[in-house]
Amino acid sequence: MKKADIFFNVVRLPVDFLMLFLAGLVTYLSRTQILDFYRPVLFELNLPLSHYLYLVVLVALVFLGAYAVSGLYSMKVRIGKAEELLKVILASSAGIMMVIVFIFLRQELFNSRFLILGAWILAMIFVSLGRLLVRYFQHIAVSRYDFGIQRAVLIGNDDLARSLKQQLDHQPDSGYRIIAHWDKPDLQNLADMGGNIDEVLLVTPHYADVEMVDLVDYCHEHHIVFKFVPNLYQTLTKHLDVDRIGQVPVIELKRTLLDGWGKVFKRVVDIAAAGAGLVVLSPIFLIIAAAIKLDTPGPVFARLPRISKNRSFLLYKFRGMIAHDPDGGAESLKAGLVLFNERSDGPLFKMKNDPRITRVGRVIRRYRLDELAQFINILKGDISLVGPRPHQPDEVARYQKHHRKVLAIKAGATGLAQVSGSSDLPFDDEVAYDSYYIENWSLGMDFKIIFRTIFKMFHDHSAV
Numbered sequence: 499m500k501k502a503d504i505f506f507n508v509v510r511l512p513v514d515f516l517m518l519f520l521a522g523l524v525t526y527l528s529r530t531q532i533l534d535f536y537r538p539v540l541f542e543l544n545l546p547l548s549h550y551l552y553l554v555v556l557v558a559l560v561f562l563g564a565y566a567v568s569g570l571y572s573m574k575v576r577i578g579k580a581e582e583l584l585k586v587i588l589a590s591s592a593g594i595m596m597v598i599v600f601i602f603l604r605q606e607l608f609n610s611r612f613l614i615l616g617a618w619i620l621a622m623i624f625v626s627l628g629r630l631l632v633r634y635f636q637h638i639a640v641s642r643y644d645f646g647i648q649r650a651v652l653i654g655n656d657d658l659a660r661s662l663k664q665q666l667d668h669q670p671d672s673g674y675r676i677i678a679h680w681d682k683p684d685l686q687n688l689a690d691m692g693g694n695i696d697e698v699l700l701v702t703p704h705y706a707d708v709e710m711v712d713l714v715d716y717c718h719e720h721h722i723v724f725k726f727v728p729n730l731y732q733t734l735t736k737h738l739d740v741d742r743i744g745q746v747p748v749i750e751l752k753r754t755l756l757d758g759w760g761k762v763f764k765r766v767v768d769i770a771a772a773g774a775g776l777v778v779l780s781p782i783f784l785i786i787a788a789a790i791k792l793d794t795p796g797p798v799f800a801r802l803p804r805i806s807k808n809r810s811f812l813l814y815k816f817r818g819m820i821a822h823d824p825d826g827g828a829e830s831l832k833a834g835l836v837l838f839n840e841r842s843d844g845p846l847f848k849m850k851n852d853p854r855i856t857r858v859g860r861v862i863r864r865y866r867l868d869e870l871a872q873f874i875n876i877l878k879g880d881i882s883l884v885g886p887r888p889h890q891p892d893e894v895a896r897y898q899k900h901h902r903k904v905l906a907i908k909a910g911a912t913g914l915a916q917v918s919g920s921s922d923l924p925f926d927d928e929v930a931y932d933s934y935y936i937e938n939w940s941l942g943m944d945f946k947i948i949f950r951t952i953f954k955m956f957h958d959h960s961a962v
Contacts, residue, residue: 501645501646502636502639502640502645502646502647502673503573503646503673504573504646504758504761504762505645505646506632506635506636507571507573507758507759508762509632510570510571510628510629510632511562511571513628513629513631513632514561514562514565514570514625514628514629515558515562516628517621517624517625517627517628518554518557518558518561518562518621518624518625519551519554519555519558520620520624521617521620521621521623521624521625522550522551522553522554522557522558522617522620522621523551523554524620524624525612525613525616525617525620526547526550526554526613528616529612529613529616530547554617557593557597557617560593560596560597561589561590561593561621563593564589564590564592564593564596565585565586565589565593567589567592568585568588568589568592569585570582570585570586570589571759573757573758573759579630579633582629583626583629586622586625586626586629587622590618590621590622590625591618593621594614594617594618594621597614598614636671637671640670640671640672640673641670641671644675646673647673647674647675648673648674648675648696648697648723649675649677649694649695649696649697650666650674650675650676650677650695650696650697650698650699651676651677651678651679651680651688651691651695651697651698651699652666652676652678652679652680652699652701653679653680653681653682653683653698653699653700653701653702654681654699654700654701654702655681655682655702656701656702658701658702658727658746659679659701659702661746662699662701662743662746663676663679665743665746666743672743674697674743677691677694677695678691682705682709683700683705683709683710683712683713685712685713685716688716688722689716695722696722696723697722697723697724697725698713698717698722698723698724698725699725699726699743699748700713700724700725700726700727701726701727701746702727715899718903718906719899719902719903719905720808721807721808721905721906723750724750725741725743725748725750726748727746727748754906754907754936754937754939755937755938755939755940756907756936756939760939760940760941763941764882764941764944765879765882767883767941767944768876768877768879768882768883769876769877771873771876771883771948772873772874772876772877772883773877775870775873776873776874776877779870779873782867782870783870783871786798786816786858786862786867786870787816789858789861789862790816790817790856790858793856793857793858794820794821794856794858795821796817796820796821797817797821798816798817799814799815799816799817799871800814800815800816800817800818800819801813801814802815802890803890803891804888804889804890804891804909805888805889805890805891805894805905805909806880806881806885806888806905806908806909807905807906807907807908807909808905810891811875811880811881812880813872813875813880813881813888814871814872814874814875815868815869815871815872816862816867816868816870816871817856817859817868818855818856818858818859818860818862818863818868819852819854819855819856819859820854820856865955865956866955869911872911873911875911876911881908881909881910881911882907882908882909882910882911883910883911883912883944883948884910884911884912884913884914884935884943884944884947884948885907885908885909885910885911885913885935886904886905886907886909886910886913886915886932886935886936887904887909887910887913887915887916887928887932888909888910900929901925901929903929903932903933903936904929904932904933904936906936907936907939912947912948912951913931913932913935913947914931914932914934914935914943914947915927915928915929915931915932915935916951916954917947917950917951917954918931919931935947
């Protein structure tokens with residue numbers, strides 16, 4: 499899904515709420531300040547503005563629920579303006595009906611039918627105007643400033659391919675920029691383009707199966723979205739999304755369910771958990787920092803190079819090893835310890851009695867307290883709370899082809915692999931667990947992994 503679509507779909511939620519609130523407020527002021535001249539207000543004493551606005555907030559939430567059920571916040575299918583306005587009318591009508599039924603069931607006298615009728619009409623008008631405004635800003639952001647643009651390679655040699663390219667070239671607000679048009683798949687050209695490609699659009703399906711499999715594998719390995727026109731009978735994956743580009747229906751092959759609102763909710767959980775963790779655990783952080791400073795010279799935090807979703811970043815940990823320095827330190831000693839690596843099944847380095855570990859390091863690593871500093875990375879957006887383990891650049895460089903699938907999503911401070919075995923879990927098993935998580939992600943699975951991680955911190959001390 500294009501970044502622009504995700505961003506503006508999220509923006510529509512607070513905009514809708516604001517429009518609903520304004521609709522309720524304008525209705526009340528119209529009745530009490532304008533129409534009072536024609537007919538005196540009878541309800542202002544038992545329904546003051548402060549209490550009324552509280553009710554408006556509750557009713558707005560009811561309307562937002564109706565909008566969500568009607569698909570107005572769906573990120574899977576793009577809808578036109580006419581269909582969007584129709585859904586606003588129908589969902590607003592459903593919302594006001596729920597309010598009327600609630601008033602009826604409470605068997606209370608409601609003194610102003612105008613508030614109900616006016617709020618319903620203004621809600622439809624204001625929300626529709628708000629959404630048209632969002633569409634306008636999205637059009638400006640995408641067409642003029644290339645906000646969230648998908649740089650795409652279009653593959654196909656028939657009339658449909660040429661027609662689709664012409665449509666996208668003449669629709670700057672489509673969110674696509676066709677940077678290459680090939681008659682057939684060309685992995686070498688794709689590789690030469692490096693990170694300058696976000697999406698592959700396959701329009702002509704009659705290529706050899708081997709070419710198709712290689713193309714799909716390459717896209718998945720390099721985090722390139724793969725979409726095809728839906729007369730290709732083989733899907734190669736169980737996760738599909740139907741989309742429309744111009745007037746052409748396409749199918750997207752998805753490696754993971756972590757997209758759209760799922761990605762938004764996961765980020766919200768990450769920010770909330772990391773923020774709360776940094777505040778609640780701050781006394782423990784101070785104790786660990788003081789112990790590290792008293793034990794050995796050097797910084798409190800170790801900043802370690804790691805890879806997450808094919809991007810390099812510095813991972814924060816409470817320093818549990820001798821300090822890094824130009825003349826020596828943990829990393830310079832590692833080269834001399836490679837022969838003692840106890841992980842012979844993959845690219846990872848693991849040594850039980852690692853001489854680089856300090857006295858404090860043995861304690862904080864035993865209880866995984868050194869990893870609490872990763873809340874900083876989570877808050878920054880480098881990693882997620884739950885995800886595949888972030889590995890070192892030299893380890894990633896030694897990945898085999900099937901290992902690279904774990905780079906499909908953002909790495910995590912904890913993950914299914916970490917809670918499903920000790921630290922000496924075979925690397926291929928770790929990849930299998932992480933691949934299962936990527937392909938079957940859900941928020942429920944994330945919470946289960948978090949609870950299992952907390953339990954494991956106190957019952958499994960194999961990290962040392």
